[in-house]
Amino acid sequence: xxxxxxxxxxxxxxxxxxxxxxxxxxxxxSSPASTYLSPHFIEKTMEETxxxxxxxxxxxxxxxxxxxxxxxxxxxxxLVCFFLLRTTRRKESETETTHYRHTLTGVTIQIKEGHTLxxxxxxxxxxxxxxxxxxxxxxxxxxxxxFIQLFGLYVIAHGHYSPGGGFQGGVILGASIIxxxxxxxxxxxxxxxxxxxxxxxxxxxxxxxxxxxxxxLLLGVNFLDYxxxxxxxxxxxxxxxxxxxxxxxxxxxxxxxxxxxxxxCNLSSAGKYNQGL
Amino acid sequence: xxxxxxxxxxxxxxxxxxxxxxxGWVNKRWCFPIAVAALGVAACSSVGLLxxxxxxxxxxxxxxxxxxxMGIAYYIDHLNGLVLPVVSIVALLNxxxxxxxxxxxxxxxxxxxxxxxxxxxxxLLGIVATGDAFNLYVLLEIAALTGYGLLAMGEExxxxxxxxxxxxxxxxxxxxxxxxxxxxxxxxxxxxxxIAGILPDLYQSKAVLAxxxxxxxxxxxxxxxxxxxxxxxxxxxxxxxxxTGLIAPLVTKVMIYVMIRLMxxxxxxxxxxxxxxxxxxxxxxxxxxIVTGGVLALxxxxxxxxxxxxxxxxxxxxxxxxxxxxxxxxxxxxxHIVNDALMTLCVxxxxxxxxxxxxSYAFENLQGLFRKxxxxxxxxxxxxxxxxxVPPTCGFFSKWYLITGxxxxxHYAFMAALLFSSLVxxxxxxxxxxxxxxxxxxxxxGHDHHSEAMDEAPxxxxxxxxxxxxxxxxxxxxxxxxxxxxxxxxxxxxxx
Amino acid sequence: MTDLxxxxxxxYNYWIYITLMMIGLYAMIAKNNLIKxxxxxxxxxxxxxxxxxxxxxxxxxxIPILEYSHGHGHDTQLVVHAADYxxxxxxxxxxxxxxxxxATLGVALALSIRIYDRYNTLEEDEILTQIREEK
Numbered sequence: 079x080x081x082x083x084x085x086x087x088x089x090x091x092x093x094x095x096x097x098x099x100x101x102x103x104x105x106x107x108s109s110p111a112s113t114y115l116s117p118h119f120i121e122k123t124m125e126e127t128x129x130x131x132x133x134x135x136x137x138x139x140x141x142x143x144x145x146x147x148x149x150x151x152x153x154x155x156x157l158v159c160f161f162l163l164r165t166t167r168r169k170e171s172e173t174e175t176t177h178y179r180h181t182l183t184g185v186t187i188q189i190k191e192g193h194t195l196x197x198x199x200x201x202x203x204x205x206x207x208x209x210x211x212x213x214x215x216x217x218x219x220x221x222x223x224x225f226i227q228l229f230g231l232y233v234i235a236h237g238h239y240s241p242g243g244g245f246q247g248g249v250i251l252g253a254s255i256i257x258x259x260x261x262x263x264x265x266x267x268x269x270x271x272x273x274x275x276x277x278x279x280x281x282x283x284x285x286x287x288x289x290x291x292x293x294x295l296l297l298g299v300n301f302l303d304y305x306x307x308x309x310x311x312x313x314x315x316x317x318x319x320x321x322x323x324x325x326x327x328x329x330x331x332x333x334x335x336x337x338x339x340x341x342x343c344n345l346s347s348a349g350k351y352n353q354g355l
Numbered sequence: 356x357x358x359x360x361x362x363x364x365x366x367x368x369x370x371x372x373x374x375x376x377x378x379g380w381v382n383k384r385w386c387f388p389i390a391v392a393a394l395g396v397a398a399c400s401s402v403g404l405l406x407x408x409x410x411x412x413x414x415x416x417x418x419x420x421x422x423x424x425m426g427i428a429y430y431i432d433h434l435n436g437l438v439l440p441v442v443s444i445v446a447l448l449n450x451x452x453x454x455x456x457x458x459x460x461x462x463x464x465x466x467x468x469x470x471x472x473x474x475x476x477x478x479l480l481g482i483v484a485t486g487d488a489f490n491l492y493v494l495l496e497i498a499a500l501t502g503y504g505l506l507a508m509g510e511e512x513x514x515x516x517x518x519x520x521x522x523x524x525x526x527x528x529x530x531x532x533x534x535x536x537x538x539x540x541x542x543x544x545x546x547x548x549x550i551a552g553i554l555p556d557l558y559q560s561k562a563v564l565a566x567x568x569x570x571x572x573x574x575x576x577x578x579x580x581x582x583x584x585x586x587x588x589x590x591x592x593x594x595x596x597x598x599t600g601l602i603a604p605l606v607t608k609v610m611i612y613v614m615i616r617l618m619x620x621x622x623x624x625x626x627x628x629x630x631x632x633x634x635x636x637x638x639x640x641x642x643x644x645i646v647t648g649g650v651l652a653l654x655x656x657x658x659x660x661x662x663x664x665x666x667x668x669x670x671x672x673x674x675x676x677x678x679x680x681x682x683x684x685x686x687x688x689x690x691h692i693v694n695d696a697l698m699t700l701c702v703x704x705x706x707x708x709x710x711x712x713x714x715s716y717a718f719e720n721l722q723g724l725f726r727k728x729x730x731x732x733x734x735x736x737x738x739x740x741x742x743x744x745v746p747p748t749c750g751f752f753s754k755w756y757l758i759t760g761x762x763x764x765x766h767y768a769f770m771a772a773l774l775f776s777s778l779v780x781x782x783x784x785x786x787x788x789x790x791x792x793x794x795x796x797x798x799x800x801g802h803d804h805h806s807e808a809m810d811e812a813p814x815x816x817x818x819x820x821x822x823x824x825x826x827x828x829x830x831x832x833x834x835x836x837x838x839x840x841x842x843x844x845x846x847x848x849x850x851x
Numbered sequence: 852m853t854d855l856x857x858x859x860x861x862x863y864n865y866w867i868y869i870t871l872m873m874i875g876l877y878a879m880i881a882k883n884n885l886i887k888x889x890x891x892x893x894x895x896x897x898x899x900x901x902x903x904x905x906x907x908x909x910x911x912x913x914i915p916i917l918e919y920s921h922g923h924g925h926d927t928q929l930v931v932h933a934a935d936y937x938x939x940x941x942x943x944x945x946x947x948x949x950x951x952x953x954a955t956l957g958v959a960l961a962l963s964i965r966i967y968d969r970y971n972t973l974e975e976d977e978i979l980t981q982i983r984e985e986k
Contacts, residue, residue, distance in 0.1 A: 083881030091873040097565030098869070101540055103861035105908040107934060112909050114543025115424055116940055117933035120915065124931065130917040132939040133946075141943055143418040143427045147481070147493045148947045150369060151500060154474055155954030157376060158504030159961040161467040162514075240916065245946060274380050281373040288370050301362035303420035341957045348964050489944055496951045503958050507965065514965040515978060521959055522879055525892050532948065533899055540906050545940075 128320045134237050138244075138323040142302045145326075146287050149333050153284045156337040160277065163349030179204045203265065211261055219261035226254040234331040238320065244327035248334025255335075256342045264347055273343070273351070276336045283333025287326045357407065360400040361416035361429040361484055364439065367396045368477035372470045379466010387454055390469040394447040394476060401439035401480070408436035409840060415486075423486070424546040430486035434619070434689065434845035437837070438483050438612050441693050445604050445700050446476040452704050452819040453597035456711050460595050461508065468505070472601060475501035479609050488535045488621070489545045491613065492528065495577070499524045502606060505598035506590050516589035523576055523586040530573030537566035538621075547621050554622065558630050567622055567631070571614065578610035580670050581644030588651075588663040596707035599659070604699040607666060608692045611673045615688065618677060624850040628680040635766070641675025642772040644668065649779035658716040659706055661783060662699075665742060668776055669695050675769050676757045682850055684760025689842050690834065691753035694741065697827055698750055701738035704820040705731055708812035724791040727810045730817055732791060734824035739784035741827045744777050749831035756838075864905035872898035885966065885973045889959045896952040900945045907941035915939035 102109035119136055129135040137145050178201040179186045186204065195201055227250075234247030259267040291302035299306040304322035305315040313321060343351060371393030378385040407414055414431040417423070431439070450472065461468050478498030485491050503524070507517040539545060541562045542553040557563050572583075579587035587607075591599050618627045628634055648668025655661040673695070676688030706716055708731045713720055725732045741750035754773060761770040811817065830837070859866070871894060878891025915936045963973060970978045 079883075080881040083877050083879075086880060087873040087877040090876060091869050093565060093568065094869045094872075095866070097537065097561045098862055098865040099858075100560045100562040101862060101865060104864045104905060105910045107909045107911070109540070109906075110543035111540050111906050111941070112543075112933075112938050115545075116543075116907075116938035118425060119939055120933045120936045121931050124917055132915040132917065132936065133942045136939050136943045137946060139419060140421050140426050141490075144487075144490055144493050144943075144947055146369075147478075147490075147497055148950045150372075150474065150477075151493065151497055151954045152950050153373070153376075154471065154497060154500050154504070155957045157467050157470060157474075158500060158507075158958050161464055161471065161504050162507055162958075162961045162965055164464075241914070245950065278377050278380055281376040285370065285373045288366060288373070292366060292370060295359055295362055295366070300417055300420045301359070301366060302418055305420070345957065345960055345964065348968065489947075493947055493951070496954070500954055500958055503962070507962055511969060512982065514962045514969070518885060518959065518962040518966065521955070521962065522888060522892060525955055526876070526879065526895070528951075529895055529899055533902070536899065536903055536906070539941075545944075 126316075126319075127323070128316050129238050129323060131238055131240065131243075133241075134243050134323060134327075138326050139304065139319060142291070142326065145330070146284075146291065146302070149284050149287050149330050152337045153280055153333055156277075156280055156340040159341055159344045160349075163344045164351075165349045177204050178202065204263070211263075215261050219257050223254050223258055226257070227251055230254065230331075230335075234327055235324070237327055238323065244330025245334055247327075248331040249338060251331065251335040252338025252342075255339050259339075259342060259346075264343060264351060267339070267343070268351060271339065273340075276340050276343070280333055280336040280340060283329045283331070283336065286329030286332065290322060290326055290329070357403060358416075360404045360407065361414065361431060362418070363400045364397050364404065364443075364484060365477050365481045367400075368393045368473045368480065372474040372477065375473060376466060376470040379464075379470065383465050386466050386469045390450060390473050391447070393473050394443060394450055397476065397480060398440065398443040398447050401443045404431050405436045405440055405841075407431075408433055424544045424549040427485070427487040427490050428546065429484045430548065431484060432845065433841050433843075434616065435483045435612065437689070437841045437845065438609070438692060439480060441696050442479050442483060442605055442609065443476070445696050446472075446479070446601055448819040448823060449597070449600040449604075449700060449704065452707060452816045453600055454815055455813055456595070456707060456816075457597045459711070460597070464508075468508075468597070471501045471504050472597075475505065475601065479605055482609055483612055486547050487545055488538065488547055488550065489532075492532050492535060495528050495531065495613075498606065498609075499528060499577075502598075502602055506594040506602060509594040509598065511593075512589065513593040516586070516593050520586040520590040523583070527573045527576030527583075530569050530576065532573075534566045534568075534570030534573060537562050537569065541566075547616070551621055551623055554626065558626055563626075564631075567617075567626075570617055574610055574614045574617070575674075578607045578614070578670055578674075579667055580674050581640060581647055581667065584644070584648075584667045584670070587667060588660055591663040591666070592657070592660045596703070596710045600700065600703045600707055603663070603666060603703050604696045607670055608673075608696045608699075611670065611677070611688070611692055614674070615677050615685070615692075619685075619845075619847060619850075624680075624847060628850070634678045634680045637678040638675045638764075638766055638769050641671040641678065642768050644671030644674070645772040645776045649776050649783075652783055653779060656718050658709070658718065658721065658787065661787075662702055662706065665780070665783070666699060668779075669699070669742075672754075672757060672773065672776070675772075676760060679760045679764040679766060679769070680850075681760050681763050682846060683756050683763055685846050685850060686838055686842050687753050687756030687758075687760050689845060690749075690756060690838065693837070694749040694753045694827075694830065697823060697830060698738050698741040698748075701734060701820070701823045701827060702742070704816070704823060705735040705738060708816050708820065711812055711816065712810060718787070718790055721787065721790050722793045722795040725788075726794075728812060729809065730821065731812055734820045736788070737824040737827055739780070739788075741831075743780040743784060747831045748827050749834065750827075752831055752834040864908075865902070868898045868902040868905065871901065883975050885963050885975060889956065889963065892959065893952065893956060896948065896955070900948050900952070903941040903945045903948070907938040909934070909937045911935075912937045915942070 123132045123135045127135045127139050176189050181200050181202055230247045230250035233242035237243035294303045294306045295301045297306040304319045307322050308315040308318035311318050311321050371389050375386045375389050416429040418427040475498050478494045481494035503517050503521050507514050538550055541557055542550050544550050576583045591603050645668045648664050652661045652664035673688045673691050676684045741748035744751045744754040758770050758773055875891045875894030879888050882888050970981055
């Protein structure tokens with residue numbers, strides 16, 4: 079297998095090297111890629127969409143149809159992981175015992191099925207493989223999370239004027255919550271954002287994007303032609319494009335954030351939603 | 356609304372997939388009706404589109420209102436006008452037929468299953484409809500990812516088989532993406548029609564040649580063309596019958612459509628057949644594919660894997676036909692996309708019914724099926740006849756065109772391979788029929804009254820199957836109309 | 852000779868991406884461990900991203916965000932020269948490819964978790980031996 083792999087790789091590589099002979103040199107301003115379509119995007123974006131960040135404009139307007147499916151790709155990844163891994167019925171060995179920790183003393187107790195916990199609020203449910211994480215890690219993560227989330231929101235909202243947008247911001251927001259999941263445990267996260275909420279929000283994110291497009295379609299123009307939204311957004315058609323881009327970016331942000339959390343929860347715990355890693 | 360068909364075709368399934376996913380968390384009973392409605396709308400729009408194309412020729416739809424090459428446009432012509440209804444109707448019929456087995460197999464995960472199913476159909480329809488080379492890649496990945504999910508939920512070996520498919524599928528998709536990148540670097544455009552307009556000046560360029568080779572290899576990987584077929588049999592065999600019923604008829608066929616689209620629209624026959632001198636070699640590969648597919652199918656001892664190897668052989672038919680480089684061969688290949696999708700659906704629905712009732716598809720467990728499930732087996736006979744190529748089933752006519760094309764091109768080996776494959780199919784299917792006619796050997800001598808009873812699959816599984824079986828004959832009878840009214844216009848006049 | 856050297860230097864981006872991509876392809880075909888194959892797959896995809904992004908580069912150009920437009924709105928007439936900004940299209944396309952890469956990676960890992968649950972190993976030959984023994 080190794081030799082076959084080597085032969086295939088070398089042959090493919092040789093063909094690619096051969097073909098590269100006809101390519102324009104690196105950073106050549108007169109290459110077809112730089113002279114055919116891109117000047118239009120660079121020069122006309124401002125007057126056609128009123129968004130200074132050309133990448134955002136092309137992403138969410140000229141080629142918004144691609145981006146919509148891109149969001150659907152990330153959604154389907156989350157859904158596939160859930161579909162493949164999530165175990166809804168627990169194995170019998172797992173239902174028998176549950177573990178609780180006395181928060182003040184740190185004593186862990188094991189409760190067999192049919193027995194009840196001593197009546198007290200001082201017990202929290204934990205997983206048998208759970209190890210308490212350090213105070214420093216917990217506190218510093220907790221302090222950082224609001225700032226990370228604020229930055230994530232900024233990246234989404236400021237995508238028109240600076241590098242950023244729904245995907246980047248969504249990943250940052252998702253990372254902030256995953257960080258919490260790592261420093262505390264998975265259960266803490268599920269208490270704050272339930273699995274159902276994550277799954278529904280993920281679909282809602284994609285719905286915001288495609289729904290915006292479908293709204294244009296219902297208003298009598300082509301799919302994703304944001305001009306039609308001007309009467310609804312109470313602005314002129316040109317600004318409507320810019321606003322609609324923000325709306326779809328928010329949809330993307332929601333979808334990406336929740337998918338990241340969904341993927342993490344399913345992958346790290348192999349679908350059992352107990353403490354992973 | 357009729358101008359919006361191209362958008363509805365893809366967008367309604369996409370929106371519905373999201374709604375189904377949400378509905379799965381609220382009330383599972385809503386999932387199935389929404390899925391059927393979504394695919395129903397898609398099927399209606401695709402038929403409407405076909406009528407529009409027949410009426411007024413090419414339909415162009417600008418996404419977001421941006422004219423190409425700036426924006427993404429959908430071009431519906433006679434070629435994809437024909438393939439779109441096939442994809443949507445096959446998906447719809449299989450969905451209805453698979454309802455019971457889905458509920459039986461995934462009681463907890465009905466919502467995600469339907470959502471993935473509908474999303475995959477949206478991806479496949481998008482691949483067929485799009486006129487943008489990069490958009491095609493995105494849709495390809497949608498169809499692929501959802502497909503991995505659907506295929507992996509099956510028997511014990513399904514995840515491993517699917518992971519292998521994922522490796523191969525990713526290499527295939529990445530090769531396609533790289534090929535598009537090569538085209539972009541030399542033309543600066545991503546729109547298929549636009550690229551085709553720029554390319555003629557660049558035919559001498561090594562980059563265009565490399566782009567063509569990479570794209571083709573990528574697409575071949577995805578369609579399991581010999582010798583890149585290794586992932587297919589296992590992936591299809593171990594999956595659930597609901598998933599194979601969608602994926603086996605459609606994915607390979609849609610990829611063949613992509614290959615023909617690249618050959619006819621993007622690179623144009625002038626480049627593919629006149630400038631390059633490789634068609635002979637590829638037809639030879641197709642010959643090997645047909646023969647190996649047939650021989651490997653003979654070696655199998657279970658029905659599903661045997662059918663999976665037949666798909667490998669059928670892919671050889673279509674690739675070979677398309678590369679013969681003449682009109683008859685191309686007509687046969689395009690007609691075979693339609694016919695093969697229908698007949699593969701037919702036989703896999705039969706497998707679905709058998710698995711639902713017998714819980715197995717190994718040969719030794721198929722005994723006595725003709726008495727137990729007469730309607731299912733009746734449909735199986737029609738499907739088998741079509742795969743063998745017996746008139747008046749549709750399989751005969753596409754094979755006829757392929758053989759005519761092979762003779763016109765003077766490629767007798769391909770003709771011989773087609774005939775050999777028919778012969779192998781006869782052996783394969785009559786072996787199965789024989790087993791199914793045999794009564795199971797019973798231990799309780801004399802009084803086995805319980806096995807006398809007919810034990811047919813439920814109506815919701817049977818009706819779609821019988822519709823498909825009837826369609827096989829109807830399509831066969833209307834082959835002339837399909838060829839003269841549609842396929843004839845799908846092939847550029849430069850290809851004679 | 853200097854001609855050849857200058858060609859090699861002028862197109863070094865292509866040589867790098869081809870090398871990386873072939874390492875990835877080799878890993879995917881030749882490695883025995885399923886996770887190593889997934890790593891190879893990621894390298895393969897990333898190499899293509901590198902290739903696309905390198906197409907977009909233009910000498911003397913800056914990032915594709917128009918300057919002097921903060922707060923002015925669209926009524927200000929600004930003159931934009933295409934030569935001043937790099938090609939935005941490859942960046943857009945690669946955002947899609949990155950997302951696809953992440954999605955594929957997620958699905959591949961989910962599948963390997965399922966496989967590990969079943970066979971307790973991720974070495975391909977060991978899994979195949981187990982399958983053969985079951986038969």
